[in-house]
Amino acid sequence: MGFFIETMLGGLMTGMLYSLVALGFVLIFKASGVFNFAQGAMVLVAALAMARFSEWSNAALGGDSLFLANVIGIIGAGIVMFAVAWTVERFVLRKLVNQEGATLLMVTLGIAYVLEGLGQTFFGSEIYSINVGMPKDPVIMFEGLIEGGVMINKEDFIAALLAAVLVGGLTVFFQKTSVGRALRAVADDHQAAQSVGIPLNKTWVIVWCVAGLVALVAGIIWGSKMGVQFSLVTVALRALPVVILGGLTSVPGAIVGGLIIGVGEKLSEVYLGPYVGGGIEIWFAYVMALIVLLFRPQGLFGEKIINRV
Amino acid sequence: MIYRENGQFKTSYLADQQIFTIAQDKWFVLGLIAFAAIGVPFLADEYLFRAVLIPFLVLALAALGVNLLVGYCGQITLGAGAFMAIGAYAAYNFMVRVDGMPLVLAMLLGGVAAAGFGILFGIPSLRVRGLYLAVATLAAQFLCDWAFLRIGWFTNNSASGSVSVAKLEAFGWVINTPVEKYLFCLIFVVVFALLAKNMTRASIGRQWMAIRDMDVAAEVIGIRPMYAKLSAFAVSSFFIGVAGALWGFVHLGSWEPAAFSVDRSFQLLFMVIIGGMGSIMGSFFGAAFIVILPIFLNQFLPFLGGLVGVTVSTAGISHAEFIIFGSLIIFFLIVEPHGLARLWSIAKQKLRLWPFPH
């Protein structure tokens, strides 16, 4: 029993981290209709910038204050993400208004290549570490209730909590603030939004910035967990089934989808894996998403796809 | 003026139904094939054959398959690498398990196996479309990656999961040297390109295009979406599967599932989009672009650095390669979203009018 709960919890926490990356996909898709494959590269660049800026600031200032270094790192990475957002809007998206989905998707793959190359050129391609003071050792809880107790990883727990807060904040931002409404309006119909006076270009910069910040948070959490290095880009592929399952246009969908995928893949790996040789979690996530798609083509929470003739 | 087509009258339906109705086109393409078959073997050296021309031909064949599905039928796929893997491993198993199996037949059967799986994974296309479908096909990719690593039967229980082929022989022709390998691939590519061209001109290709342009309207005029979509998946997977068998047997000689990873799928989709969706010629342009560009940059950048007296580090080159590759993709998509094939037709148009632009 205790082990089952541990697996569930492990899945939920991993799922929360997946939703963080998935959120980046959803934000950009909602506001610009672009399926942003560069989200993984953005996570990498944000984490690299954060790790390196804090390292450099420590070296330059001679201080060893973890807090100061991290603040400088976050600010530096934030600036980098803003620059990315502005550049992408100014030089890429603006020129591709009204193109087909496939073209936009390919463009983000191009952006991903550029970001990966630039990020590694400026910040290096070794393993760097981010230390935001996350506790690394596990705690055992509920020892009285269940035999052996339930082991909880504090780092995962804090990360999941952070993700939850971020997701909550973004939901409020989208639903309640005027900028959020503008974003949703742009997502629904570019031309209509523009004709009621919403500046299209500015909105896109904002949404890519927000996606950049989400990438930064994801980068800090993932980077602190497993070190900052190139493989962070593969996180995007793990988050894809999440957005598909949850629906491309739904913020809550990204979260629920993340949790379902997280729990599903961990349970499948632990309980089914041994019978078929293991290593099944990645395709299991995709197959889960595929099965949902067969019954609900728009995902669990997506807006119904209406085909007008 | 160079490309003058006046004076070429079609006097029969047969003439009107030729693949190339304009004489210059016909002679150009025939000349190109003749050059590829006769001229290139004398001109190219071993490096060009093994590192550039053979991969180019094989990937062009795979891109052709992807283009049939993505460009002609409008179904996006990110699982092309998986179908290449199925083709390669199925052909391998036919070779190993059936005594005296001819090489070409094994490869074609590999294609058939890929076509079968193509139909299976094409079923979601009846319900979902666009990006959702792209992700659904990724399921095929990851499932295949796993299956070929984990299920020993597929790799003839090779301990490491890596398989290799013994000697290649087709119809008594032992394929050993790079030139022979190149010609072997070339035959496949020419035959399949002709097949693809004819399919897209025939009823089945028109059905695919109708589905691509507007599936509801296509249904109204009596096209069965299920038949059209699944046949597109089957034919496309067949092409990709044969290409996969060629990639494994002829190009690599020994391979592991990582040779057909998700990166390969992305690469093939890149080729189609950059080359031009819905264009046979475009598949070749795209494959050439994607195969040659990284190799070219890899050699050109140190040369460029040498000119200005800077030694570029290996890491620097490969990062620059990423950046330039990505930028060129963005540039092409902005400037010419219809791919290199469109540039080609613009060039033809210009030649037709030259030297009087109006």
Place this chain on the structure above:
Amino acid sequence: MKFRSLALAAAIASVGLSSAVFTPAAHAQAAEQYFPILVYRTGAYAANGNPWANGYVDYLKLVNAKGGINGVKVSFEECETGYATDRGVECYERLKGKGATVFQPLSTGITFALTEKAPVDKIPLITAGYGRSESQDGSVFTWNFPLLGTYWVAADVAIQHIGKAYGGVDNLKGKKIALVYHDSPFGKEPIPLLQERAKMHGFDLQLLPVAHPGVEQKATWLQIRRDRPDHVLLWGWGVMNSTSLKEAQATGYPRDKMLGVWWAGAEPDVKDVGAGAKGYSALTLQHGAEPNSKVVKDILAMVHDKGQGTGPKDEVGSVLYMRGLISAMLGVEGVAAAQERYGKGKVMTGEQVRWGLENLNLDQDKLDGMGFAGVMRPVQTSCTDHMGASWVRVHTWDGNKWEFSSDWYQADDKVLRPMVLDAASKYAAEKNIQRRTAEQCAQ
């Protein structure tokens, strides 16, 4: 329209330029021995590929600084493979045309592909510490040289080391050992030997694959937490290793019960985990981190202090740097051995270097003289044994650096030899290769 013509012009120009660049440059100058270097300095495994490549290049620079191989200067060129097989094949094809005499791909996948090509081109492959385990049998694998050790050697020694903790391998009965491995030919190589050993000693072997690149291992370590194996063998490369250690920490699995292969026992694997990896042990391919060895001091003095160092100075002497350095040394010594027979001061061909590698005899005096005292033990190859040595030590991470924690082990030939012969014969049958006879060997 302007853009379009620009793009068109660019396309045409690039085609033209490419034809100019593609014609491979003329062969390297006749008086130099050319060493191609396949590296990966970018991508998922860059952090581990970099120090290896730097060590390799630095050693070649050192050879030149010392006057070359019997007076023959060394020239070299890097080619980026990104750990991808098809890029590796392209690099091989490109560099072999420039007079390459020995290749070291540093990737099991590329090794498999090149094993098919090398005999045709008559270029030997050195795979020091990786590659196909059965290629130790040189009478079948004429052109492969898995010098110093294969994965079967590593697996064999790993079991010996674990057994030692219980007072002998025979006391492993009923114990449970989990193998956490990179799901690729690299990770799967040790499995046959481990299964053989499991049968012999009656321990349980649990196989836990981790998908490339190995950043998602939560489920793997949950299973380890549930099944509580007595020992965990870590068979990873790159980021997978540090992730494993972090997950071990997060699930509370004792790090001193973990034993890594020699590709999971270098600084990039543990640096990021720091104190969390304290007590973790890994096999070594003879050498560990050797900042105090003479060869390292030579490199610092003759290469780095002259401003010609390839990588950062503080990396010199680290584990993977040493691995690259020793790999380069083996290639250079192969050339030197070939010169003994075919003429000193001449540039050797691939076939000649192959003979040199097959008749390599680095005794302790010679190694000490080259500055490898305390770093490695003698290597002697023959026609039937292309490995030359199977010595392994274990080192342990103390939170800051790697420290040796065991004596020398040697793989048990009684276990290894039949398996190697068996697998090599199977390969020979598949490929219609005739095993070389004693006379053919002597040539």
